[in-house]
Amino acid sequence: MIAYRAIRIVQLGIKSLLLHKMRSALTMLGIIFGVCSVIAMLAIGEGASYEAQETIKKLGSNNIIIRSIKPPEDTSSGSSGGRRSYVSEHGITYKDAGRIQGTIPGVGSVLPMRIIRENVIFDQNNIPVQVIGTHPNYPEMTGAAIMRGRFLSSTDEGRQANVCVITVSLAERLFPYQDPIEEEVRLGADYYQVVGLLQEQGTEKQRAQSGNMEGQPLDSNIYIPLSTARSRFGEVVINRSAGSFNAEKVELHQLTVQFHNPESVEAAVPQIESLFQRFHKRKDYEFIVPLQLLRQAEQTKRIFNIVLGSIAAISLIVGGIGIMNIMLATVTERTREIGVRRALGAKKKDIITQFLVETVVLSFGGGLIGVMAGVIIPLLVSHFTDMKAIITWWSVILAFSISGLIGVVFGIYPASSAANLDPIDALRHE
Amino acid sequence: MTGKPIISIKGLEKLYILGEVEVRALRGVSVDIEEGSYVAIMGPSGSGKSTMLNVLGCLDRPTAGQYFLGDENVATMGDDELSDIRGRRLGFIFQSYNLIHQLTVVENIYVPLFYQGKDLKDYERHCERLANLVGLGERLDHRPKQLSGGQQQRVAIARSLVNDPLMILADEPTGNLDSKTGTEVLNLMDKLNEAGKTIVLVTHGPEVAERAHRVLHMKDGVIDREVINRKFEPRKQANSDWLSAIEESLGLKTP
Numbered sequence: 019m020i021a022y023r024a025i026r027i028v029q030l031g032i033k034s035l036l037l038h039k040m041r042s043a044l045t046m047l048g049i050i051f052g053v054c055s056v057i058a059m060l061a062i063g064e065g066a067s068y069e070a071q072e073t074i075k076k077l078g079s080n081n082i083i084i085r086s087i088k089p090p091e092d093t094s095s096g097s098s099g100g101r102r103s104y105v106s107e108h109g110i111t112y113k114d115a116g117r118i119q120g121t122i123p124g125v126g127s128v129l130p131m132r133i134i135r136e137n138v139i140f141d142q143n144n145i146p147v148q149v150i151g152t153h154p155n156y157p158e159m160t161g162a163a164i165m166r167g168r169f170l171s172s173t174d175e176g177r178q179a180n181v182c183v184i185t186v187s188l189a190e191r192l193f194p195y196q197d198p199i200e201e202e203v204r205l206g207a208d209y210y211q212v213v214g215l216l217q218e219q220g221t222e223k224q225r226a227q228s229g230n231m232e233g234q235p236l237d238s239n240i241y242i243p244l245s246t247a248r249s250r251f252g253e254v255v256i257n258r259s260a261g262s263f264n265a266e267k268v269e270l271h272q273l274t275v276q277f278h279n280p281e282s283v284e285a286a287v288p289q290i291e292s293l294f295q296r297f298h299k300r301k302d303y304e305f306i307v308p309l310q311l312l313r314q315a316e317q318t319k320r321i322f323n324i325v326l327g328s329i330a331a332i333s334l335i336v337g338g339i340g341i342m343n344i345m346l347a348t349v350t351e352r353t354r355e356i357g358v359r360r361a362l363g364a365k366k367k368d369i370i371t372q373f374l375v376e377t378v379v380l381s382f383g384g385g386l387i388g389v390m391a392g393v394i395i396p397l398l399v400s401h402f403t404d405m406k407a408i409i410t411w412w413s414v415i416l417a418f419s420i421s422g423l424i425g426v427v428f429g430i431y432p433a434s435s436a437a438n439l440d441p442i443d444a445l446r447h448e
Numbered sequence: 449m450t451g452k453p454i455i456s457i458k459g460l461e462k463l464y465i466l467g468e469v470e471v472r473a474l475r476g477v478s479v480d481i482e483e484g485s486y487v488a489i490m491g492p493s494g495s496g497k498s499t500m501l502n503v504l505g506c507l508d509r510p511t512a513g514q515y516f517l518g519d520e521n522v523a524t525m526g527d528d529e530l531s532d533i534r535g536r537r538l539g540f541i542f543q544s545y546n547l548i549h550q551l552t553v554v555e556n557i558y559v560p561l562f563y564q565g566k567d568l569k570d571y572e573r574h575c576e577r578l579a580n581l582v583g584l585g586e587r588l589d590h591r592p593k594q595l596s597g598g599q600q601q602r603v604a605i606a607r608s609l610v611n612d613p614l615m616i617l618a619d620e621p622t623g624n625l626d627s628k629t630g631t632e633v634l635n636l637m638d639k640l641n642e643a644g645k646t647i648v649l650v651t652h653g654p655e656v657a658e659r660a661h662r663v664l665h666m667k668d669g670v671i672d673r674e675v676i677n678r679k680f681e682p683r684k685q686a687n688s689d690w691l692s693a694i695e696e697s698l699g700l701k702t703p
């Protein structure tokens with residue numbers, strides 16, 4: 019009975035709206051754009067921040083990464099020094115690694131890395147690569163996967179063995195025809211036996227997008243024991259660039275410090291900072307704290323959402339005002355109808371209901387179309403561009419219910435002004 | 449039960465206050481209207497006819513005086529009660545038809561029932577029967593725009609009957625019609641009265657007023673004089689099936 023009546027009232031509302039199809043459609047447009055933009059913008063924002071967070075998470079939220087950088091003074095003197103060759107001595111030292119392991123609480127393990135640019139030679143193939151001198155715990159700390167063979171062992175480290183692990187993509191280029199395992203490749207003056215193939219963390223798609231960096235694929239890496247790297251390559255690394263020598267003495271290029279839990283990370287950040295300030299005169303290092311970056315990313319996302327939300331809210335309100343405007347005009351136009359209905363027994367609340375239902379039908383109808391458009395647009399965007407879009411269910415519910423709410427809020431005034439018309443005046447209205 | 453006054457008005461006054469000016473549209477009207485009678489109200493423009501009809505139709509509350517409709521004291525009712533009594537006990541016929549143009553003929557006839565919470569599906573037959581009664585049985589799904597003035601007014605008559613009202617109020621129902629269609633409409637109203645419906649009608653035309661039992665002549669907000677055209681014979685008993693009676697007198701087969 020009540021359901022029947024509700025259906026009847028909604029039918030009546032739709033009938034009245036269909037009497038002016040063009041007007042109703044234009045009125046809904048405001049809400050359609052509003053709802054659509056809420057969902058689409060939030061989806062694209064969500065997608066962007068998701069990607070940022072994934073990138074950061076890959077660095078490990080239990081980690082602090084310390085990198086050697088060339089201090090600012092060295093950079094300036096290097097550029098003004100002409101052909102003068104000199105050795106820039108900077109960066110993280112083995113002692114730093116020892117101090118961190120020894121004095122900072124909560125440290126699980128420490129992963130040192132030495133990165134040297136060199137060419138790898140096998141048979142006719144000569145490929146520029148990054149030689150990474152590191153410890154056996156590299157795969158577990160970076161999430162890299164051993165595809166074949168094994169990674170470097172502590173025995174290799176202890177014996178300064180001439181063994182290496184290469185990335186899968188390098189293996190494909192270096193050994194197009196044979197099995198790389200147990201083959202010997204040349205790096206600089208020495209030969210190294212390939213003992214395993216490794217796949218760095220990350221999806222195939224991302225690798226394809228990352229493209230070339232200085233003419234070499236990002237993951238054309240060769241991993242050798244750190245001790246081997248020290249003894250074979252020495253501490254001074256010579257970069258030949260554009261006719262001038264540029265040598266630098268860097269003990270470690272990167273140090274990844276893994277903690278047992280995120281709380282220890284936060285406690286350790288100031289401690290490591292003061293440790294480095296004490297032992298480094300210049301700022302020849304930088305910290306990357308993924309946990310903090312993650313927090314920042316979340317904060318940024320929150321602000322982003324608020325800004326987007328406000329813009330969308332404004333457009334919804336504008337849509338609501340559009341509806342109110344049209345409904346006020348409708349009430350004036352249908353004054354006679356209101357009078358007739360009142361004469362035939364309609365109470366004030368019946369008139370309120372009738373006009374409120376019409377506005378709500380308008381705004382919900384607009385909301386429904388807006389939801390559809392708002393779901394389709396992000397899908398199209400992520401299909402045709404690299405941008406990722408994530409449609410969250412709460413944004414759909416939020417946008418849809420706000421559209422309904424707007425119908426009610428902006429419908430109340432026109433509806434009550436219709437209901438408060440004097441029946442006789444309304445009947446007399448031309 | 450029959451013959452007793454269905455409307456009893458005593459000392460009815462209506463005051464309109466327009467800023468400084470007070471307009472006394474009704475200044476002490478007393479009249480009884482018997483059930484089943486046909487009453488016409490005449491008078492010069494501004495004499496208070498419409499005001500009188502609005503009060504009778506419970507669209508307006510009197511400033512002073514008593515108004516009993518049946519056994520209900522209308523003068524003291526609130527807005528919702530007035531709406532309710534209009535919907536349950538009164539039928540309106542307006543000069544300008546006042547159909548709702550987004551609705552079909554049947555839906556227009558059904559409107560008063562809707563506000564009494566009655567389902568169209570239970571009353572669709574009834575509405576169609578009324579449409580048939582006023583000669584629009586073939587046009588149930590037409591919209592008002594597709595109908596002539598006379599046809600629209602006949603839909604309005606059907607609508608005024610749908611709630612089986614105590615009384616039908618008509619404010620110059622033929623004012624917008626040519627004389628031929630006007631006569632048809634008035635003939636139809638005669639049939640309603642013959643079948644027992646009480647009718648109060650405002651008119652400017654003496655030939656229209658002649659159809660009524662009584663003519664109340666108003667002047668300056670009072671009933672100036674009353675003319676009895678023909679004697680009203682109250683029925684011996686209430687005509688419970690007035691609809692069939694009209695159908696019979698019109699030569700319509702009960703569908």
Ligand SMILES: Nc1ncnc2c1ncn2[C@@H]1O[C@H](COP(=O)(O)OP(=O)(O)O)[C@@H](O)[C@H]1O
Pocket residue numbers: 464465466471472473491492493494495496497498499500
């Ligand atoms: N809503 C109103 N406000 C003020 N004065 C009114 C109103 N309605 C009617 N009047 C006045 O009351 C008097 C009677 O009007 P009305 O009943 O419409 O007369 P009639 O229908 O006989 O022409 C007129 O003087 C008219 O100006």
Ligand SMILES: [Mg+2]
Pocket residue numbers: 497498
């Ligand atoms: Mg009048």
